[in-house]
Amino acid sequence: MIKGCKICGISDPDTLNFIINHSYPPDFIGFICNYPKSPRYVETSKLKQILDVNKNKCKFVAILVKPNIEILEEIKSLPFDYYQLYDCTPDEIKIIKQKYQKKIITALTIKDKSDVLMYKSFVDVTDVYLFDSKGYEKSHSFDHKLIKNIKLNKELMLAGNIKFDDNLKNYEKIANYLDLSGGLETSGLKDTSKIDIFLNNFNKLKNET
Numbered sequence: 001m002i003k004g005c006k007i008c009g010i011s012d013p014d015t016l017n018f019i020i021n022h023s024y025p026p027d028f029i030g031f032i033c034n035y036p037k038s039p040r041y042v043e044t045s046k047l048k049q050i051l052d053v054n055k056n057k058c059k060f061v062a063i064l065v066k067p068n069i070e071i072l073e074e075i076k077s078l079p080f081d082y083y084q085l086y087d088c089t090p091d092e093i094k095i096i097k098q099k100y101q102k103k104i105i106t107a108l109t110i111k112d113k114s115d116v117l118m119y120k121s122f123v124d125v126t127d128v129y130l131f132d133s134k135g136y137e138k139s140h141s142f143d144h145k146l147i148k149n150i151k152l153n154k155e156l157m158l159a160g161n162i163k164f165d166d167n168l169k170n171y172e173k174i175a176n177y178l179d180l181s182g183g184l185e186t187s188g189l190k191d192t193s194k195i196d197i198f199l200n201n202f203n204k205l206k207n208e209t
Contacts, residue, residue, distance in 0.1 A: 004026065004029040004177050005177060006029070007195065008032075009190070019058070020055065021056070025056060025057055027059075027177065028060075030061040031060065033064055046047045053080065059081040070130075079101060084105040085107060085127065090121050091122065094124070101188070103127040105129075108122075108132065109130055109133060109134045110132065123153065123154070129157065131157070131160075161182070162183050164191075164192075164195070165201070169205065177200070180198060185187075
């Protein structure tokens with residue numbers, strides 16, 4: 001059952017303020033902290049300025065690809081509620097979780113069934129599983145049937161080329177949370193009109209279930 005949503009790849013204060021102050025804000029807002037290949041990447045100095053806001057009901061998520069100690073120390077005082085970690089081992093995640101006292105979204109990039117089954121290795125260190133495509137900074141998709149019948153003891157977040165105007169009922173039986181980034185953009189930039197449509201549609205879905 002879908003409980004909430006996440007908007008990822010926010011990189012400017014105007015878009016952030018629009019989202020935070022929306023009538024139906026998302027549960028999570030994600031910021032790319034250490035992956036310069038992404039056009040949505042935000043340097044730490046800029047992050048400090050952007051994140052100096054009232055979060056209202058939203059939780060802030062630091063998106064980190066195999067982070068080193070330097071970036072972890074740089075962002076430790078920023079108002080992140082979750083760290084979303086790519087390409088980390090369970091032992092690495094355990095150390096990060098214990099040292100920085102953050103909840104963890106373990107991101108698994110999926111191509112086939114063997115990628116899905118990797119979730120079993122992260123049971124003890126994960127608060128939320130994110131099943132994403134192999135695209136990283138690109139909005140690729142994967143076959144959602146691969147995760148349709150797995151039984152998790154943690155919440156499941158789904159990403160990978162989900163569009164702002166998709167029929168959200170298609171995801172009801174797959175995920176607890178939907179995660180959108182590129183699907184909310186026009187010409188590579190976040191589009192507040194698409195964000196508005198998505199958040200309004202998402203609210204309608206929640207009220208129906």
